[in-house]
Amino acid sequence: MSKSMKVSNLVINRLPMYHRFLTELKSNGAHKISSSALADTMHLTASQIRQDLNCFGGFGQQGYGYNIDFLLESIGRILGLDQNKNTILIGAGRLGSTLISHISFSELGFNLTGIYDNDKNIIGNKVNDIEIQDIKNLSIPQNNQNVDVAILCIPKQACHETVTFLIQNGIKTFWNFTHYDLQINFLKDCITVENVHLSDSLMKLSYKKTNNDN
Amino acid sequence: MSKSMKVSNLVINRLPMYHRFLTELKSNGAHKISSSALADTMHLTASQIRQDLNCFGGFGQQGYGYNIDFLLESIGRILGLDQNKNTILIGAGRLGSTLISHISFSELGFNLTGIYDNDKNIIGNKVNDIEIQDIKNLSIPQNNQNVDVAILCIPKQACHETVTFLIQNGIKTFWNFTHYDLQINFLKDCITVENVHLSDSLMKLSYKKTNNDN
DNA sequence: TAGATTGTTAATCGATTAACAATC
DNA sequence: TAGATTGTTAATCGATTAACAATC
Numbered sequence: 001m002s003k004s005m006k007v008s009n010l011v012i013n014r015l016p017m018y019h020r021f022l023t024e025l026k027s028n029g030a031h032k033i034s035s036s037a038l039a040d041t042m043h044l045t046a047s048q049i050r051q052d053l054n055c056f057g058g059f060g061q062q063g064y065g066y067n068i069d070f071l072l073e074s075i076g077r078i079l080g081l082d083q084n085k086n087t088i089l090i091g092a093g094r095l096g097s098t099l100i101s102h103i104s105f106s107e108l109g110f111n112l113t114g115i116y117d118n119d120k121n122i123i124g125n126k127v128n129d130i131e132i133q134d135i136k137n138l139s140i141p142q143n144n145q146n147v148d149v150a151i152l153c154i155p156k157q158a159c160h161e162t163v164t165f166l167i168q169n170g171i172k173t174f175w176n177f178t179h180y181d182l183q184i185n186f187l188k189d190c191i192t193v194e195n196v197h198l199s200d201s202l203m204k205l206s207y208k209k210t211n212n213d214n
Numbered sequence: 215m216s217k218s219m220k221v222s223n224l225v226i227n228r229l230p231m232y233h234r235f236l237t238e239l240k241s242n243g244a245h246k247i248s249s250s251a252l253a254d255t256m257h258l259t260a261s262q263i264r265q266d267l268n269c270f271g272g273f274g275q276q277g278y279g280y281n282i283d284f285l286l287e288s289i290g291r292i293l294g295l296d297q298n299k300n301t302i303l304i305g306a307g308r309l310g311s312t313l314i315s316h317i318s319f320s321e322l323g324f325n326l327t328g329i330y331d332n333d334k335n336i337i338g339n340k341v342n343d344i345e346i347q348d349i350k351n352l353s354i355p356q357n358n359q360n361v362d363v364a365i366l367c368i369p370k371q372a373c374h375e376t377v378t379f380l381i382q383n384g385i386k387t388f389w390n391f392t393h394y395d396l397q398i399n400f401l402k403d404c405i406t407v408e409n410v411h412l413s414d415s416l417m418k419l420s421y422k423k424t425n426n427d428n
Numbered sequence: 429t430a431g432a433t434t435g436t437t438a439a440t441c442g443a444t445t446a447a448c449a450a451t452c
Numbered sequence: 453t454a455g456a457t458t459g460t461t462a463a464t465c466g467a468t469t470a471a472c473a474a475t476c
Contacts, residue, residue, distance in 0.1 A: 008442080008443075010443070012418065012421055015417065017414065019417060020393065034457060035458075041398075043398070047444070047447095050457095051445090051459095053459095054459060054460075058459060061452060062450070062451045062452045062456080062459075063455070063456045063458075064452065064458080066458090079417050080420040080421055081417065081420055094312050094316065095316050098309055102309050104413070108413065110416065148423070173422075173423045175416065175419050183257070194416070194419035196415050199318070199322065202317065203229065203230035203233060204226060204408050205363070205389050205406070206295055206323065206324075207226055207229060207292070207293045209299065210294025212406075222467075224468095225467095249433075249434075250433085259468075259469065259470095261471095262467090264434070265467085265469090267435095268434095272434080272435060275434070276432080276434040276435075276475045277431070277433050278432080279433065279434080431476105432475100432476085433476085434475080435473095435474080437470105437472085438470085439468105439469080440468080440470085441469080442465105442467080442468085443466075443467085444463105444466085445463080445464070446462085447460100448459105448460090449458105449461095451458080452455105
């Protein structure tokens with residue numbers, strides 16, 4: 001219910017999980033679920049689920065539980081998935097183009113409007129029907145005025161220069177697949193960053209295996 | 215120092231971060247660092263770093279700080295990066311082959327020994343000099359007796375059958391890029407799983423952007 | 429030795445769990 | 453109405469921070 005208090009990071013980390021499990025339940029044809037049934041499915045506690053949801057409002061009904069459609073839509077709105085976010089890919093190499101074809105951007109409100117690279121050999125090629133453009137074209141006002149999010153799939157060495165350029169062009173939100181630390185270098189610019197460190201995940205797997213931590 | 219007490223998940227999540235930052239410091243030529251200097255670099259507190267490290271032992275020296283080489287090597291050992299882990303890729307589609315060429319598996323002790331698929335059209339092709347084999351060949355004892363880890367890059371629908379087959383062949387550790395929930399379906403088999411949900415990360419970015427949560 | 433910084437204990441803060449009145 | 457289950461407050465548990473003696 002409290003709109004004012006800061007929502008903890010642990011809660012925010014669980015929101016996509018809720019979204020994922022509720023989407024699954026919905027596609028299985030379920031219409032309602034209680035906090036305790038959802039807790040069983042997600043390996044959480046019913047109390048935790050109710051506490052988490054009540055950071056944002058009351059989405060259930062006493063004696064009934066939660067309407068899955070309504071809860072899913074509500075969580076989607078909390079996550080901002082209902083808002084259109086114009087998005088560009090920076091770096092159309094192997095990783096970048098694989099991401100573009102692998103992730104359902106549009107389902108989450110991300111609208112892919114451009115792909116940029118600095119490699120003359122691939123500029124002009126198409127990925128998912130979008131032509132790869134020279135990154136220099138980004139500074140043409142008509143191209144960048146509505147860009148909300150940039151996906152960074154460039155080499156670490158190119159990062160500082162490229163991100164400086166992107167910020168100059170008004171982009172403030174980054175999905176960062178490089179290991180370059182944006183937070184530390186550009187915090188002053190009030191940017192929003194989500195880093196994906198795949199090797200961190202692989203190291204965690206190594207830890208779990210080594211320490212039999214199932 | 216305590217070897218017996220369970221290490222919290224929050225600490226384990228930070229271990230790869232320590233590894234990453236220490237690797238960076240080392241490559242910049244640094245030889246020692248204090249907990250407070252490392253805290254500044256990583257945006258943590260000195261207390262937290264010392265508490266985290268002391269879950270595993272005392273790696274520093276009073277009045278001096280931490281030797282970067284020694285600490286990095288120690289954290290690598292805690293994570294099990296020094297142990298050889300024979301690894302196969304299941305599913306040599308776009309995502310699988312991109313991962314194979316994008317991640318430095320060998321640096322983390324993962325030794326890629328095979329790539330498997332069930333698509334006749336790509337069996338026989340090579341990815342990173344490794345020939346794609348028919349997944350049926352996995353049950354030949356000589357092929358699977360030393361497999362420690364499987365990377366799952368297959369469609370969700372194929373997951374249950376494939377994982378059942380892999381477990382039957384003695385594989386117990388999975389790096390899972392599908393959205394199929396292994397923990398729920400195979401927990402009884404004492405398997406170790408690390409799930410990568412890229413869309414969860416994208417949803418978190420959406421949340422941060424929408425809620426100006428920098 | 430004096431200064432610095434660790435390892436570790438104690439204090440605080442925050443998150444999870446338990447309990448229950450409200451209510452559908 | 454009676455049963456079920458939420459929203460919310462209180463109790464517990466765990467993680468982070470602060471403090472400081474040990475010691476390099």
